[in-house]
Amino acid sequence: MDGETFPLFPAESLFPPEPRERSEPAPGTVHVPDWLSLPEQRGLVEACRAWARPPAGLRTVRMPRGGEMSVRMLSLGWHWYPYGYARTVVDGDGAPVKPFPPELGALAVRALAEAYGPRLPEIAGAVGYRPDIGVVNHYPHGAKMGLHRDREERIDAPVVSLSLGDSCVFRLGNAETRTRPWTDLELRSGDLLVFGGPSRFAYHGVLRTVPGTADPALGLVGRLNITVRQSGLT
Template sequence: MSSPRQIAPGAVHVPGWLSLGEQRDLVTACRAWATGPVPMRHTVLPRGGVMSVQTVCVGWHWRPYRYTRTAGDVNGARVAEFPRWMVDLGRRALAAAYGDHGGYTPDTALINFYDAAAKMGMHQDKDEKSGAPVVSLSIGDTCTFRFGNTENRSRPYNDLLLASGDLFVFGGPSRYAYHGVPKVHPGTADPATGLAGGRLNITMRVTGLADPLRGHGDGDLDGRLPSAG
């Protein structure tokens, strides 16, 4: 692992943060999630466009531009639980980037698979009701990651390479920075991760949404129930 590098205030790149073993375990977990309960798919945008990346979610299902527990735009199933080990991984990631995890409790992850031709246009991650940081992990082929400003999709931005095992965290003043993936560099992956080609990106986030079934989060139901006395 190299030392953390600040790209902008609140945006930190930690090259080679994940060990090879951790990358392998994440590839295995993502492969399983890609098969169900909600299969990985190309997200269809409201105006009919289709994203070139393939996505599967855990914890909450994202579709433009909201989070739900069930994947109404795929097969109607409830997405897989957000595992405790991923909360712990998210906390270790924040501690590595910022020196302290501050009680970070991600409740959703978007898992994106990029083939050699896939890209992601400049966008903000703003469907979350929480301003908590986004933790991004990359595995497989290296990509060019464009990290911009909070005002618009254009310059100033920074182009950096995200390679297998890299951590990128954006929070604080960078939380709503525009970002995207203009290019994946085929043939740059180490097959020892279990991913022979393509790029896997996992972003953990805090939705800030209540879970009506469990009473977690904002609008916690527990607070509104009559006390047992």
């Protein structure tokens, strides 16, 4: 996540050349393309750079069976580790986790209003939403994330996901198994994805990123994904 830039190469054709309009690929999941303006994206990239510095900074995650994730991660508010939360980086430098930024919480609340509109009261945990966790994933070229569920939280409030940098192929599965049915989405820099309601605990992952698709103005190598969650922890 350094300050290098890459030229904007034409991306391979991953999806049909159709207009990018907001969609609901599954009940409770809303995709809003280009939700963040370029200045907002730049601001978030700079914030991620600050959060990534030690202590409690960006780290490589080792899974319980010894494998390493290809993405690098950092947490805000509560520290995520496989598979739980703590107030310190128990699988890293042991430092206290950085505080959850209130401006990130306000952005997530605005994202829910944008995604659900008048339907917001129908979505579990959306009314009175009080996010207290930020998880930032950095995908260097070649990184991916297997299908998984965000289930360490103790509340079923929606998850807000923001994309920055390179585009990716995001797979949204079902809440029962890692097998079909699933839907593949193209997520680009500035896109908003919210999953809640029936999709809150759906399997999801990133099949691959597309190098060279980030706006050079971001000065970002690879892809950043910021997810905002409400823990239900005390």
